[in-house]
Amino acid sequence: MASDPVQSAEDMILLIPGPTPVPGRVLRAQSRRMINHRCPAFHELLQRVTAGLKPCFRTAGDPLLLTASGTGGLEAALVNTLSPGDRVLAVSTGAFGKRFADIAAAYGAEVSRLDVEWGLPGALVLVDAISGLLATALEHDAWGLDVTVAGSQKAFMIPPGLSFVAMSDRAWEASKRARMPRFYFDLEPARTSLAKGENPWTPAVSLVYALDEALAMIAEEGHEAMLARHLRLRDGVRAGCRVLGLEPLAADSCASPAVTALRVPDGLDEPQVRARLRGRYGVEIAGGQGHLKGKIVRIGHLGWVSETNVLQGVALLGQALRDLGRPVDPAAAVAAAEAATRGNA
């Protein structure tokens, strides 16, 4: 960072909805030397991480590991279950809902994005839980979900490059009839290879090491504790930012434990707020997408994020707003954020 000789881009407080901060333990795990991905040590590693992914998805089945970002997992969910001409109802609440629908359309599905026609007999439920999994409750088996997709660089605390796909028995049945073209993302070879502890293609071995370590951290914290922490972080961000005059976009009743979108008040230039926060204070937050670009900022609080990080973020956002001429009180915002995180303890 130009203004601070001791702080580099790597030292930033990363409060964006992915990639999320990577713990030192995980970084060290992924720096190990390469091994053969067709050797007993890798077989054991893949079997261990697959076992560790099951409780994350709350499924008894084996989640499959793909070397791809989250979007690859979404593509796999669609091409393994659908055929061209199949009707898809895209229930979308944000920019990524549109992406899921766009992939379906690219493969020739009949996508309806508006009208909700519930109770389609035999309909499969495909869920984009890329940022949601481990940040908020999701029960793949108990909720009867058919394909659930997650990604590495969100609550899993590892770098981008892996996605995870859990399939129901119904989804596997559908995959026998599905006629969308597929090759790299064909899940049948992934399932067959997994029985031998392998991936069909060369996996991102370093990321699997990272996953192994991250799953150990997730088990140490505990699933319930991890979800509770995300709720505390969410409440802290919302309370602190409200004191700074930034209103959350979503109502409290449906607020996300992974990311908080906040309206930028009139008279403030959104890119200027983020530039000040990054350039002077070393805190990275995200802007809006699509029609909300320039109107909101998004603060990610998922994965390896602590209450201290959230308090730092709120304090420094307040300071940046003051620098830009807003009459705000960063100390009051920090106090409100701190009280709100305790409220959820």
Ligand SMILES: *Cc1c(COP(=O)(O)O)cnc(C)c1O
């Ligand atoms: C991050 C994210 C994506 C995009 O995943 P990539 O890893 O960028 O391909 C899709 N959906 C949701 C909900 C996400 O949070």
